[in-house]
Amino acid sequence: MLEVSEVGNMVGKAEFKAALPDLxxxxxxxxxxxxxxxxxxIIWIAGDDRLAANALVNRLNEWxxxxxxxxxxxxxxxxxxxxxxxxxxxxxxxxxRGRAAFFVGGxxxx
Numbered sequence: 333m334l335e336v337s338e339v340g341n342m343v344g345k346a347e348f349k350a351a352l353p354d355l356x357x358x359x360x361x362x363x364x365x366x367x368x369x370x371x372x373x374i375i376w377i378a379g380d381d382r383l384a385a386n387a388l389v390n391r392l393n394e395w396x397x398x399x400x401x402x403x404x405x406x407x408x409x410x411x412x413x414x415x416x417x418x419x420x421x422x423x424x425x426x427x428x429r430g431r432a433a434f435f436v437g438g439x440x441x442x
Contacts, residue, residue, distance in 0.1 A: 360397065366430060375434050396432075401433065402427055403434045
């Protein structure tokens, strides 16, 4: 299953700070529920703004239990990767069942 989420609206700082404790509890509970699941989860963060993506991944790594989450950064493909199917390097980085991974970067070929 592939789901895409694009956020186009903004939340005010006061509203965000009020909701933050509940959001963090919900996020950590979802992560522990995943530990008992029979499938991996990939959270793909792509876009033009690398600094924002890095800041988001750093924040999520602070909030989550880092023992059960991996971060993979995909830069420009190497020569070997260019000779393989486009998703080959991603297939090699899939997390095992019950774990999650942040994939940072895009699929674009150089």
